Amino acid sequence: MKVILLEDVKALGKKGDLVEVNNGYARNFILPKKLGVEATGKNINDLKLQKAHQDKVAAEQLAAAKALAEDLAEKSVEVKMKVGEGGKTFGAISTKEIAAAAKEQLDMELDKKKISVDEPIKSLGVHNVKIKLHPKVTATLKVKVSEM
CATH class of the missing domain: 3.40.5.10 (Ribosomal protein L9, N-terminal domain)
Incomplete structure (x- = not known):
């Protein structure tokens, strides 16, 4: 049958x-x-x-994921970090903080679990963060880390 x-x-x-x-x-x-x-x-x-x-x-x-990836490639978010003497940072920027900054600054809902950071962000400057939008699409977002 x-x-x-x-x-x-x-x-x-x-x-x-x-x-x-x-x-x-x-x-x-x-x-x-x-x-x-x-x-x-x-x-x-x-x-x-x-x-x-x-x-x-x-x-x-x-x-839709491809269009969002192209849109995200042009944008960036700024995250502030506490810095001590000699430019030494305290802690690292988490994916939760990046997702919150994207919601606040870009008005985009990004899932913190879909954001991947190759190595912990512990320094000031611009860092590229990968965001998995779809099983076949990964976007890159620029994260500017500045002093508080």
Whole structure:
């Protein structure tokens, strides 16, 4: 029997896959637990329409992420840091502080978990920070660290 999976089933397939299973396995396990539906003509057409819609939404999200990456490349944020004698800094700039500065100065919501800093920012000056906007798109934001 052919079945369209509604959820991931271990050792069988992922959500949306069309798989061939034994009649008893389908009737006694997959269908009663609503892990899948029988692959009728209507259900197969619905699956095709769902996949087309998901592809369209994914393409729109990718385009939006690319546009945002280009926008972020031109912008920068300024973060102030406490400095002691001889230009020695106290602590480091965190991703939380960078996200807060971006919200305040650029009016952009950036997730602190998506911001990656190669090495801790412990010095004054301009630093480049990578922001993962999409699995295929990474933007660079300039962070100017100045004295308080």
